[in-house]
Amino acid sequence: MSASVASDTPVSDVPIPGAHTPDAAASGAPAATAGITDAPAIARSWHPWRWVVSAIALVLLAQFIHGLATNPGWDWSTFAKYFTAKSVLSALKVTLELTLWGTALGFLIGTALAIARLSNNPVLRVISWVYIWAFRSIPLIVQLLFWFNIAYLYNTISLGIPFGPSFLTFEVNGVISGFTAAVIGLALHQAAYAAEIIRAGYISVDPGQLEAAAALGIPRVRQFRTVIVPQAMRSILPNATNEVISLFKGTSIVSVMAIAELFYQVQVIYGRNGRVVPLLMVATVWYIVLTTILSVVQFYIERHYAKGAHRTPPPTPVQRVWRRLREIAEVGSAAPRGATR
Numbered sequence: 001m002s003a004s005v006a007s008d009t010p011v012s013d014v015p016i017p018g019a020h021t022p023d024a025a026a027s028g029a030p031a032a033t034a035g036i037t038d039a040p041a042i043a044r045s046w047h048p049w050r051w052v053v054s055a056i057a058l059v060l061l062a063q064f065i066h067g068l069a070t071n072p073g074w075d076w077s078t079f080a081k082y083f084t085a086k087s088v089l090s091a092l093k094v095t096l097e098l099t100l101w102g103t104a105l106g107f108l109i110g111t112a113l114a115i116a117r118l119s120n121n122p123v124l125r126v127i128s129w130v131y132i133w134a135f136r137s138i139p140l141i142v143q144l145l146f147w148f149n150i151a152y153l154y155n156t157i158s159l160g161i162p163f164g165p166s167f168l169t170f171e172v173n174g175v176i177s178g179f180t181a182a183v184i185g186l187a188l189h190q191a192a193y194a195a196e197i198i199r200a201g202y203i204s205v206d207p208g209q210l211e212a213a214a215a216l217g218i219p220r221v222r223q224f225r226t227v228i229v230p231q232a233m234r235s236i237l238p239n240a241t242n243e244v245i246s247l248f249k250g251t252s253i254v255s256v257m258a259i260a261e262l263f264y265q266v267q268v269i270y271g272r273n274g275r276v277v278p279l280l281m282v283a284t285v286w287y288i289v290l291t292t293i294l295s296v297v298q299f300y301i302e303r304h305y306a307k308g309a310h311r312t313p314p315p316t317p318v319q320r321v322w323r324r325l326r327e328i329a330e331v332g333s334a335a336p337r338g339a340t341r
Contacts, residue, residue, distance in 0.1 A: 073277060074277060074281070075275055075278040076278070078273075078275045078278040078279070079282055082269060082278070082279060082282050083282050083285065083286075087265055087269070088262070088265060088269075088282060090260070090265075091260050091261055091266075092262050092286055094179075094259065094260055094261045094262070095248070095251050095261045095262040096290075098179075098182055098186060098251045098254065098259075098261060099247055099248045101183045101187065102183060102190050102247050102251075103244050105183070105191070106186065106187045106190025106191045106193075106247070107190070107191075107194045107198075107240070108191075109188070109191035109194075109195075110190070110191040110192070110194025110197070111194070111195075113128045113131060113191060113194075113195035114128075114194075114195045114196075114198040114199040116128035117129065117195065118199060118202060118203075128195065131191075131192065131195075132192045132195055134192075135188060135189055135191070135192035140185070140186075140189050141256060143185045144182060144185040144253060144254060144256070144257060145256065145257070146185070147176070147182075147184045148182075150172055150181065151172045151173050151176070155171065155172060155173075156171055156172065157169070178257050178258065178259050182251075182257060182259055186247060186251070186254075190243065190247055193243055194240070194243065197239045198232075198236060200235060200236075200239070201232035201233065201235040201236035202228065202232050204231070204232060204235045205227070205228055205231045205232055206231075209227055209231075210223060210227065210228070213227050230305055233301075234302070234305050234306065237298060237301055237302050238302070241294060241295070241298040244294060245291055245294055245295075248287070248290065248291065248294070249291075251263075252264075252283075255267065262283050262286060262287075263283055266280065266282060266283045299316075300316075303316070
């Protein structure tokens with residue numbers, strides 16, 4: 001049995017439950033009165049094992065720090081005594097000089113080798129390939145000892161026409177010292193790796209862009225400066241920085257040549273006082289500090305060359321920290337007094 005109710009009110013004017021009417025909105029009625037309900041809150045998923053692993057890692061880290069602080073074997077007083085000692089700083093200077101000269105000459109020679117490998121001249125390509133193959137195959141310590149003992153093979157070196165007259169002759173012992181031999185060995189060894197890094201960066205550039213630049217009539221020098229370098233550097237920089245860091249730490253190998261670099265000087269000191277661990281920590285911390293500086297320099301150089309790929313370079317760690325602090329300050333100032341979260 002059904003009943004019908006007659007009414008003079010039009011169907012369109014009948015309020016529908018849950019609908020938002022203009023009268024309700026205009027009158028400023030609460031959302032619940034107007035029929036609007038809040039969206040249900042989404043419960044966050046819990047990751048208990050993540051917290052367990054984090055707690056274990058923090059406990060292990062705390063134990064390691066506790067051991068560093070309380071174990072007398074580390075002998076931090078001896079470490080503090082020699083960390084800035086004059087002999088150590090002088091040896092650190094020698095290490096930096098070896099790194100600087102090895103890097104500069106190595107990448108200079110490596111650039112020439114990379115150009116030779118990419119050239120259309122078959123003679124240059126073969127010579128470059130043989131050089132890279134040979135110097136990557138021979139251990140660095142062998143190369144250093146070879147140049148250190150080059151006087152056993154050649155007492156004098158003459159520059160001139162092969163099988164003809166000589167224009168310049170000099171004594172090897174008077175020109176190639178231990179430091180010079182170390183620089184030559186490091187630079188020639190570094191050049192073989194630098195050549196492949198530079199060549200890889202060059203071939204990573206899309207050839208179509210070079211064709212387009214040539215079609216626009218851009219000179220080759222300008223093509224190299226504005227098209228090739230900005231794109232190739234994004235591929236070259238990470239690998240090149242790794243090589244520089246490896247060379248910086250690899251200078252410790254020249255200690256076999258009795259050159260007073262950082263590791264050799266540390267060996268001399270702990271050979272006298274017998275404090276091996278704190279003296280090794282002196283060298284270790286200096287290596288860490290300078291490697292960190294190189295990493296920071298790498299970050300900013302990569303950020304500079306990232307402008308070609310990103311309109312806005314990624315923020316630096318310092319910028320991220322300041323941005324986060326500003327967000328916290330803005331949230332704190334916007335919250336009403338006495339409010340709780």
